[in-house]
Amino acid sequence: xxxxxxxxxxxxxxxxxxxxxxxxxxxxxxxxxxxxxxxxxxxxxxxxxxxxxxxxxxxxxxxxxxxxxxxxxxxxxxx
Numbered sequence: 001x002x003x004x005x006x007x008x009x010x011x012x013x014x015x016x017x018x019x020x021x022x023x024x025x026x027x028x029x030x031x032x033x034x035x036x037x038x039x040x041x042x043x044x045x046x047x048x049x050x051x052x053x054x055x056x057x058x059x060x061x062x063x064x065x066x067x068x069x070x071x072x073x074x075x076x077x078x079x
Contacts, residue, residue, distance in 0.1 A: 023060035026052075032066070 043049025050069035
């Protein structure tokens with residue numbers, strides 16, 4: 001099963017090179033973490049993934065929050 005391409009083809013590179021100047025979509029999060037989009041929605045339901053928020057009916061993620069989540073997970077794994 002393939003995911004439709006997101007508006008930014010390489011979201012991982014965007015986070016590595018610096019924070020994008022826009023909020024990330026669930027497609028972007030799925031690309032960054034290389035998981036299916038449904039996993040991103042499950043993380044949200046279980047409150048275990050990066051924190052997201054709604055703008056109207058759309059789910060968005062602040063790149064700074066996603067980066068903080070990654071740093072937190074790396075520190076937890078190192079401990």
